[in-house]
Amino acid sequence: MAQVESLVALCEGRPAAGLERLESLVASRGREGRSRFARQSLLRTRVLLHLALGDTAAARGILSRDGDDDSPTTATERARVALAEERPRDALRALSKRRSETGTPRHRAHVHALSLAALLEAGSMDEAQRRAVSLAAVLSDRGLRSVLALLGPAQLGRVLDTVRPAMGCDVAGIESLLPGAKPPPRLTGREREVLRALMRAPSLAEAARELNVSPNTVKTQLKSTYRKLGVSQRDDAIAVAVARRLLDDD
Numbered sequence: 001m002a003q004v005e006s007l008v009a010l011c012e013g014r015p016a017a018g019l020e021r022l023e024s025l026v027a028s029r030g031r032e033g034r035s036r037f038a039r040q041s042l043l044r045t046r047v048l049l050h051l052a053l054g055d056t057a058a059a060r061g062i063l064s065r066d067g068d069d070d071s072p073t074t075a076t077e078r079a080r081v082a083l084a085e086e087r088p089r090d091a092l093r094a095l096s097k098r099r100s101e102t103g104t105p106r107h108r109a110h111v112h113a114l115s116l117a118a119l120l121e122a123g124s125m126d127e128a129q130r131r132a133v134s135l136a137a138v139l140s141d142r143g144l145r146s147v148l149a150l151l152g153p154a155q156l157g158r159v160l161d162t163v164r165p166a167m168g169c170d171v172a173g174i175e176s177l178l179p180g181a182k183p184p185p186r187l188t189g190r191e192r193e194v195l196r197a198l199m200r201a202p203s204l205a206e207a208a209r210e211l212n213v214s215p216n217t218v219k220t221q222l223k224s225t226y227r228k229l230g231v232s233q234r235d236d237a238i239a240v241a242v243a244r245r246l247l248d249d250d
Contacts (some may be wrong), residue, residue: 006157011242015052039066088121109147117155146239185228
C-alpha cells in the first residue's frame with residue numbers, strides 16, 4: 001500500500017509528498033519497516049522518488065544501503081541512476097549483469113526499456129533498433145506500459161520514438177503517456193470507483209467487498225477500463241489513469 005500511494009503521488013508530479021508518505025508509513029511499522037526484506041522491497045520506489053526530486057546522491061545511497069548484488073531490481077535501479085547522471089555506459093554495464101531473457105516479464109521489460117534508453121544516449125543506434133524490437137515484443141505481449149512511465153523525462157520521448165515503429169498499431173497505451181498526444185479516454189463513474197478501490201485494496205475480492213458488488217462486476221469494469229487505456233494489468237491501468245488525471249472528479 002505504501003508503494004502504491006507513493007507511486008500515485010509520483011505520477012501526479014508530487015514526489016516530495018510521495019516520499020514523505022512512504023517514510024511515514026515505514027516508520028509506523030517499527031522494526032518491520034526497517035527489516036532487510038522491507039528495505040529491498042521498497043528499493044525501487046525510493047530510488048524513483050529521489051530521482052524525481054533530482055537527488056541522485058540520495059538514490060545512490062539507497063542502492064548502497066539496501067541493494068543486493070544478486071537482485072535483478074538492484075541491477076535495473078543502478079542503471080536508472082546511471083542514466084539520470086548521464087552515464088549510459090555504466091547503465092549498460094549494470095544491466096549486462098542480468099540477462100534480459102530471464103526473470104519475470106516485468107523485469108525483462110525494465111531491462112529492455114533502460115537498455116534502449118542507455119543505447120540511445122550512447123549513440124549506439126544499430127543496437128538500439130534491435131533492443132527496440134525486444135522491448136516492443138514484451139510490451140505487445142504483456143502491455144506493461146507503467147515500465148515506460150517510470151523512465152525519466154529525458155529518456156521517455158526518445159524511447160517512444162524508437163519503439164513506436166516496432167509496435168505497429170499497438171501503441172494506444174504508450175501514446176497515452178505523452179502529454180497532449182491525443183484526447184484522453186473517458187472513464188465512467190463506476191470504472192473510476194473500481195480503480196480507486198484497487199489502489200487501496202490488496203486484492204480484487206477485497207475491492208469488490210469495499211464496493212459492495214460481486215468480484216465478477218469488478219472484473220467486467222476492469223475489462224472495459226483495460227480496453228479504453230490500452231493496458232492489460234491492474235498496475236498499468238492505475239499508472240495510466242493517474243498520469244492522465246482520469247481519476248479526478250468531474
